[in-house]
Amino acid sequence: MSNRPNNLPLRILSPAKINLFLRVTGKRPDGYHDLQTVFQFLQLHDIVEIELTEDAVVSRIDQHDFELPEVDLAVRAARLIGQYRKPDNLPGVRITLNKTIPCGAGMGGGSSNAASVLVGLNYLWRLNLDEFALLDIGTQLGADVPIFIKGHACWAEGAGNIFTSCIPPERWHVIWIPDCVVSTRDVFGHPDLNRNDPKITYQDYQQGCCQNTLEPVVRALFKPVDDALSILGQYGKPQLNGSGSSVFLPCESFAEANSIREELPANENIHVSRSMNTFERFVA
Known part of the structure; x- marks a missing residue:
């Protein structure tokens, strides 16, 4: 990463996820449910490209043939982590999505894209936010965002956000x-x-x-x-x-x-x- 030219977009692999099992162990006072599951990732993936601009706008370019909401999770992620931006950072963000993960299929494509934006802008803006801070921001965006920030297969409990790394077979x-x-x-x-x-x-x-x-x-x-x-x-x-x-x-x-x-x-x-x-x- 240290040798990446500054004038090139940052390219991030944004994988799909798979739940190897899922159990519902109770309902929580906040309306969510307590779960147990194992998360793995799939080779099936999107590519997210991020570049900083001077126009103070968060924009998104779609390189696929289906429509997404104008303000999707990737845009929301950029705006949310933008609250931590330092005064000397370039204010604008251009996000290019090259999607192959099907939408609405439970494979976490939007959540994966959001996590990619959070990790990418943490690097480009040199925010130095640690994993705990990124996980907290990710949780505000959606229940599946944190696992993509973790970036490792996990046994998950609670609302699906209490993680223990594990190594299930890759199949x-x-x-x-x-x-x-x-x-x-x-x-x-x-x-x-x-x-x-x-x-x-x-x-x-x-x-x-x-x-x-x-x-x-x-x-x-x-x-x-x-x-x-x-x-x-x-x-x-x-x-x-x-x-x-x-x-x-x-x-x-x-x-x-x-x-x-x-x-x-x-x-x-x-x-x-x-x-x-x-x-x-x-x-x-």
Whole structure:
């Protein structure tokens, strides 16, 4: 990083995430739910480019063929961390998003982009904010932002923001994104959702406790998710990713994952991707 020319945009790899399991262990006084999960990252990623400007404006350029809200999480992240900017810093920020992570699929694309902006501007503006400060800012933006700031696979508890680093196996997955948008609020508010899973340990997870408590509710509400899980079930043990809509099937190798992908409907949004416990954040 120290050899990066000052006149070039900072390029940051912004990966998708995968929840290897998810349990709902209670409802909190603040309205959120207590969870247990394991986060990993996927090779499937966006690229976020950041450059400083003199015009005191936070702007965003989209290098993809779908629309995002004018003020998305990346823009909000830049404005929020901008409160820490020093007087001698260039005031403006231009963010270029090169997105391949599908939106609204529960893969954390927007949260990952926001974390990339926070880390990138902390570097470009030389704010020297430590990880705890960045995590606090990230939490203000969304529940999934902090894990992308951590940048390491984690066992997570609380509202999904109490982290313990872990090293689950890195595996190839078939990732299927059904053509529907799942409302996380509706899923967590559904009367049929079990909110009283007994807590488990990481060792319990390693021994096979890896279900997603949200899956029955999401399958009942969203037929495309149910269909995808049913089809993938012919090849193994697929799971809902977070609150969906994406689902994943763990495989033993790229060859196995790619072979399964070739047998699935060609018109569906399906990817083959390897999970990662860490990732190189800054790219050339």
